[in-house]
Amino acid sequence: MLRIAVIGAGRIGHVHAKTIAAHPQAELTLVCDPIGTAAEDLAALHGARACKEAEEVFADPEVDAVVVGSPTPLHIPHLLAAAKAGKAVLCEKPIALDMKDVEAARAELDAVTTPVMFGFNRRFDPSFAAVRAAVADGRIGELEQLTIISRDPAAPPVEYIKVSGGIFRDMTIHDFDMARFFLGDIVEVHAVGQNLDEGIKAAGDFDAAVVTLKAASGAVATIINNRHCASGYDQRLEASGRDGALFAENIRATTVRLSNAEVTDAQEPYLDFFLERYADAYRLELSAFIEAVEAGTTPPTSIDDAIKALRLAEAATASAKSGQPVLLD
Ligand SMILES: NC(=O)c1ccc[n+]([C@@H]2O[C@H](COP(=O)([O-])OP(=O)(O)OC[C@H]3O[C@@H](n4cnc5c(N)ncnc54)[C@H](O)[C@@H]3O)[C@@H](O)[C@H]2O)c1
Known part of the structure; x- marks a missing residue:
């Protein structure tokens, strides 16, 4: 039984x-949040203890592992403090808002010896993982093109956008990791940002984007993002290979279809939002973390994966601003 604390x-x-409390091999021991009664309220839902200071989590001998879900600028400090206290860490994405923060902590990050995994939960989505496994099994031959569509149902408040680090660090980061999951190292990034939302434009960000990534293998990934989508949380993926293609479609609560005088084959909305759509992925992500910690094996996503995804986000930001592709080493 892994005793886990949640920070944030x-x-x-x-x-x-919720995922930890429901997991048969995990126990939610402690919830930490300094603001108001957030920690107490969440802890009470699951019969856990609460605290306000993260230092209390790191010093607690009844905590084996820490999930870092605090705001992004706190990820590196919380990850490092937890690891130095001997705790295993599952840290949310992105690792930081700026590569400068990663570089400043590089020596300490390199010295971490406890298991650290990053919250690229979409790798664990059963449909995306099945596409990846089928590609690896050679079902579509050599992978030539990957298309990832990720659109949110509605844009977050502009106040959130202002501190988010921008669409590529905040939203596309999942898709950068997914592209790396399928294609390995990326050598070229070309991004086009869109400004169709005046509020988001005034905040200095894009509300939608299309990114193309060229992999060292020559394969290309296309990522299509939008902060809003009238038809809901649109999460799809297509892998096209020399001998075939694989498609992961949107998921609905049921398979019921309606036909009448106005519509044919109308279906329920897509699962909405990330909490529902990726519930299985969060559960399987946690299982993979627990398995790695208990078996003493390397977790499936690493600090290196987090840094490489952030590097792609920074390259995309530069490309969208300059209109030029960015080449990576
Ligand atoms: N993997 C995913 O699907 C996913 C989804 C959403 C958010 N995230 C990431 O999770 C992180 C948090 O995002 P969110 O949407 O939950 O934000 P949020 O603002 O809803 O929650 C952050 C919480 O951290 C608390 N906090 C602030 N300072 C703290 C401190 N010093 N110690 C402990 N807690 C502190 C805040 O009070 C708040 O309750 C971000 O990095 C975000 O990118 C990942």
Whole structure:
């Protein structure tokens, strides 16, 4: 039984706390959040203890592992403090808002010896993972093109956008990791940002984007993002190979279809939002983390994966601003 603490009792903290509490090999021991009664409220939902200071988590002998779900600028400090205290860490994405912060902590990050995994939960989505496994099994021959579509149902408040690090660090980061998951190292990034939302434009960000990534293998990934989508949380993936193609479609609560005088084959909305759509992925991500910690094996996503995804986000940001492709080493 892995005794786990959650740092940050916000949106993702609630997802992780619920997932841990329901997991047969995990116990939610402690929830930490300095603001108001956030920690107490979340801890009470699952019969855990609560605290306000992260230092209390790191010093607690009844905590084996820590899930870092605090705001992004705190990820590196919380990850390092937890690891130095001997705790295993499952840290949310992105690792930081700026590569400068990664570089400043590089020596300490390199020296971490406890298991650290990053929250690229979409790798664990059963449909995306099945596409990846089928590609690896050679079912479509050599992979030539990967297309990832990820559109949110509605844009977050502009106040969130202002501190998010921009669409590529905040949203596309999942898709950069997914592209690396399928294609390995990326050598070229070309991004086009869109400004169709005046509020988001005034905040200095793009509300939608299309990114092309060329892999060292020559294969190309196309990522299509939008902060809003009238038809809901649109999460699809297509892998096209020399001998065939694989498609992961949107997921609905049921398979019921309606036909009448106005519509034929109308279906329920897509599962909405990340909490519901990726519930299985968060559960399987946690299982992979627990398995690695207990078996003493390397977790499936690493600090290196987090840094490489952030590097792609920074390259995409530069490309979208300059209009030029960015070449990577
Ligand atoms: N993997 C995913 O699907 C996913 C989804 C959402 C968010 N995230 C990531 O999770 C992180 C948090 O995002 P969110 O949407 O939950 O934000 P949020 O604002 O809802 O929650 C963050 C929480 O951290 C708390 N906090 C602030 N300072 C703290 C401190 N010093 N110690 C402990 N807690 C502190 C805040 O009070 C808040 O409750 C971000 O890095 C985000 O990118 C990942």
